[in-house]
């Protein structure tokens with residue numbers, strides 16, 4: 001019996017999902033930028049500027065739409081919006 005060597009891709013994909021999504025869009029289209037308030041609150045300056053795209057995590061709060069650099073930041077914001085918003 002031969003064994004198939006089929007594993008190898010697992011793991012590499014995980015790395016892409018962890019940490020902030022790098023805002024590296026080769027074709028700089030007319031994309032809006034927003035502030036990730038969660039990262040700003042955390043002084044995570046590398047991720048504060050968010051390039052808003054179709055799939056950018058966003059949440060509405062108090063009549064405004066806020067965009068985030070990652071799903072994790074959105075989750076944190078939804079839990080306690082007032083903690084992160086500027087006063």
Ligand SMILES: [Zn+2]
Nearest residue numbers: 036039069073
């Ligand atoms: Zn963030």
